[in-house]
Amino acid sequence: MIAAAEAELARTHADAFALAQEQTSRLRDASTREREMPLRSMAAELAVDARVSDRTLQSQLFEAHRTVTQFGASWEAWREGRLSRAHVRVIVDAGADLSDDSVRGAYEAEVLAYAETTSAGRVRPFAEQVAEKHNPKSMQERHDEAVLDRHVWVEDLRDGMSMLGVIGPSVEVHGVHDRLTRQGKAIKAVDRAARREAAERAAAGATPTDAGASFGLDEPGESCGTNGGDKTESAVWFDERTLDQIRTDLLLDMLLTSSPAVDPTGGAVEGGLGAIRAHVQVTVPATTLAGTTTGGAELDGKCAVDPETAKILAGNVPSFDRVFLDPITGAVLAVDRRFVTAEQKRYLVARDIRCRFPGCRRPARDCDMDHREDWALGGKTDVDNVGAFCRRHHAMKQAAGWTVVQEPGGRLRFTAPSGLEYTDDPPPRVVFLPNPPPPGAEPADEVVAPF
Structure with missing residues (x-):
């Protein structure tokens, strides 16, 4: 059946x-x-x-x-x-x-x-x-056709993790995996040598100093000290990562920081492709940055971000867009700066999170800011008449006969060419309250927001 x-x-x-x-x-x-x-x-x-x-x-x-x-x-x-x-x-x-x-x-x-x-x-x-x-x-004929379908994609998982996938020619893909494996084994070999050296010093009654392998924790020649203490008395640190973990760290590090061997931009891009850096939009509750809650950070409206990573990202950005939410409903009330264009877009990106066509997850920052009522026909350029639509659905709405009416609170009411109606609301917000102090604890000092 x-x-x-x-x-x-x-x-x-x-x-x-x-x-x-x-x-x-x-x-x-x-x-x-x-x-x-x-x-x-x-x-x-x-x-x-x-x-x-x-x-x-x-x-x-x-x-x-x-x-x-x-x-x-x-x-x-x-x-x-x-x-x-x-x-x-x-x-x-x-x-x-x-x-x-x-x-x-x-x-x-x-x-x-x-x-x-x-x-x-x-x-x-x-x-x-x-x-x-x-x-x-x-x-050979089939391979020449299949190679045209090479692509890369991202799939969001749970607990602040995501999967990066790639489909490409077998030789190159296996070559990438082999190189990562060789690099990972080289790191493991250095770590084993450091362990042997530390064991030999321990057997001879020596005090461990600079032994151990580190991964970007200290400058060359320094051991892993803690809290600025005397490095000569620090404990030996060894690389406890598995080969899979090392391969992943190497891959992400090279993709985020290295330059391609061949750069076809020909100087048209200042600094070349190696100067281009990854951009993501992260929404972080002020209570998470202040340490009074332990959740709520979100990447592009798609997946959760762990609090430590959120704090690191927040500490390295030149400025914040503060988003004020209703403490009861979680609805977006305002964004710090606004005037027609850039500030309105910040508000709409914060409110809409993703393309507003039902079911679409394209991040709002990558979308067109589309007028519900056409500007050429007198529609106003304000947040009550503008919202995020990805290029695909923006074009379809205009060319395929879909109509959209915006209602209070950001709700959109779509009418399809068939005459049936559908609604889409801005993504719901979860408001995180400060964690209660443990029983018997002294009243904590007032927490000041970091901005």
């Missing part, structure tokens, strides 16, 4: 994709952007209703259409419960490059017979081998 329901949903998505293609075919002499709008708008409305990203839904529409129209036998087996969604995804992914209908049919028939007897994980290597056998393109 579950398989049948999932298969029918896929067919509904395939029908929606086909309808969007039909709408696109009616456009005459339209630009590339305009020809994308029927599918974008279709995916956007379905995504709002399903509460997922419209990019995700657009990919689902495409995959469903490809499955139903090009791998019909697999879809039928799925609908009848002989295969799961995971099986079908493996079959479609492995056979995606087979463009000839007869070749694809022969591949699908051969894989289906095996897929119905085992797990999806076991089907994948078999399907890839069968696809290789039937594929008329050589490995």
Whole structure:
């Protein structure tokens, strides 16, 4: 029953994709952007209703259409419960490059017979081998096409952590991993030598001084002293990181500080690519900076940041944007500086956090500040008529017939081309109260905010 329901949903998505293609075919002499709008708008409305990203839904529409129209036998087996969604995804992914209908049919028939007897994980290597056998393109031709899809992405995890992923040519990716491994092993070798030296001095009754390996803690030739104490009496420090931890630290350090070996900017950028530094927007409650609470820091409205990192970042920025919140509701009340343009944008970035189209997570700082009521038609440039829209949804709203009305408190009411309405509110705020003092503790001195 579950398989049948999932298969029918896929067919509904395939029908929606086909309808969007039909709408696109009616456009005459339209630009590339305009020809994308029927599918974008279709995916956007379905995504709002399903509460997922419209990019995700657009990919689902495409995959469903490809499955139903090009791998019909697999879809039928799925609908009848002989295969799961995971099986079908493996079959479609492995056979995606087979463009000839007869070749694809022969591949699908051969894989289906095996897929119905085992797990999806076991089907994948078999399907890839069968696809290789039937594929008329050589490995070199397929690699030349696949390398065009190289990309980097970020996935936010829990507890202030994120994952950086990269898809690129195998030789370069394995080379990066091998270099990091060699560098990590070199650091471990230095640490082992320092441990042996310390053990030998200890056996001889010597006092440890400068032994041990450090990672950016002290200047060369200095041991790891604490609180400005006598370094000759400091304890020996050793590198307790695992090889995985060292590889990660090396990778992040080199990506954030090093310059590319080849810089194609040709001097057009002052200082070259190596002079470009990473920029992120971090929201930190004043109570976290003051040490009276231990949470609340947030990166680009996407993921949490640990308090120590938040304090380090705050200590190295040239200025703050103070955001005043209602202590009860958490609604944004004001930002320190404002005049039309820069200050209003600071307020809107603080209020909206991300693109205001339902389901989109593009940071507001990377978005267009879009007028709800067109400025050319008399709309005012104030925070009650302007908000963050990413370039994708800004263009779609203008070209695909979506209308937006802004209500008090920043709520947006969207009307889709279908006539259905959807609402989007600014991200909710969590207000962190100071931690109560432990029982029996003396009253603490008044805490002064660091700005």
